[in-house]
Amino acid sequence: MHMADALISPAVGGTLWVVSAGLIAYCARKLKQTMRDNLVPMMGVLGAFIFAAQMINFSIPGTGSSGHLGGGLILSVLLGPHAAFLVIASVLTVQAFFFADGGLLALGCNIFNLGFFPAFIAYPFIYRPLAGGAGSVSRSWIAAIVAAVVGLQLGAFSVVLETKASGISELPFGTFVLLMLPIHLAIGVVEGLATAAVVSFVARTRPEVLAAAPVAAEDKTGLRPVLIGLAIAALIVGGAVSWFASTHPDGLEWSIAKVTGKEEISGSDGGIHRKLTAVQEKTAFLPDYGFKSAEAAGVNAEKASAESAAVESESWPAVTAGTSVSGIVGGLITLGLVCLIGFVLKERRINV
């Protein structure tokens, strides 16, 4: 669920950048206060471990598909929330820089969605109370699954909110929620199972490793009431919606097929299809109409072209064939020019 730059507005991306940068600074300060020296290489190596662990898959019982470790929750269990948040943020940064997996503008969103919820909500408020001390095995399994599910549901819901607030995707809110939450319910269960399997193995073989993990945020920063309120609100919304949704764990393609299928069905019983044909009929007469209105609006267009492009394109329903053609021709010419410049620069360095 790495968001890409292409779906985010600068306002949303910038806001989440500020939030994530603030959280990174907060965690860095917290770590500095309580830092054990050997945590420095430990954090680096565990970040690398998250990458490596994703190479190994396990089969999900009863489905025929396979899953792997996500990372947020197990890092919190091993390192405590502050260090875990920094490790998740660093993993996401490396993914954005080297794999174009989530963009730079979207990095703040991704760090918040995939780091904040597991480290500061799911781990301290769900995993720790449910798992209790180093006691029963079944409790820690349940704790891991519930915590992973909640963490991912909140993350997925916040992906929906951020995308919606950016206004670039046309997906209606409800459809998007129904698309994201059930998928991430399934992913959450898988993540929980994987986390629990690894944690219980470590608890059996090297229990001292788990005991060394710092306890959850016991500081009294005043952050907690805000977070709890936010968590409860989001939980109610997220939980309620995914409760009603189907939990068929077949992944993204299935959901899309379902959504697009629905779209077709609703089209066949009249509404959209009929509207579309009507639109097409109308557009067949448009060139004539378009040129006429272009003439009439000639003075206005002249003025508008001097204004910013945003204003111009906001009035898009009033497009004319004339502006469309010049836009296309100009776009192609510009692209050609850019390619030429790139080519010349490349040539030049070969000659030099």
Add this chain to the structure above:
Amino acid sequence: MRFGNWFEIGRMDELARQDTPVHRLDARAKLLATGAFIVALMSFSRYEISALMPFCLYPFVLISLGRIPFGFIFRKIIIAAPFAIIIGIFNPFFDRQPALVIGSFAISGGWLSFASIIIRFGLTAGAALALVACTGIYRLCAGLERMGLPRVFAVQLLFLYRYLFVIADEGSQMKRSLELRATGLMPVGLRVYGSLVGHLLLRAMARSERIYQAMVARGFDGEIKIAQKTSFQSADWTFLFGWIFFFTVARTWNISDWLGRMLAGSAP
């Protein structure tokens, strides 16, 4: 995470070690210019296409001047594309008002905004990849740190990057031996998985302990020093403000449209 990616990340390092005019620029100048590029690009209205074209110049110039193979960047963009495509592809379904008319052929707003998303995805991802390929993780982290990134986090990024290959190697060894011994049983059940990945984790932790010992033996006192002192030269200022000027111009006036009207003479 696909296996192919691991070798490509090494390729990225190789590219970053070159010595070209863009490689020599201060990392901060490139970071800020790329940030301005992305913000300017994403601030266009959702139906914009022609005005985006001048923005191709930035990644093209970085790639050409930085001697980065175009195909390498392109392949990485394609690998990362699915999310943008999956979310964007809904636009044509929900936005069916005609927005662009060519002769008697109308294109709906949804397809227009979908195309816009794809173009913007390619450009933003391309610019980010080109930035890394002509800067490298080390200078990038040093630059970020001097721009106010907490040192703990900068060090964390460097450590993570350095041990990616090492731990990934152990992971792939494990995977290979599993494949050889358990033919046809892949992927494994949950119990086996737990012990496999658990072992990987314990090995990683043991390694971090050894790294720590080695660091202490070499005088590590809890503080990592990043030894990269660069200063903003006139070339850096020129690069940064030149691009910001260009982005401002291209954001304010639709250069493509202007060119098209001048050459096609179809002034509306």
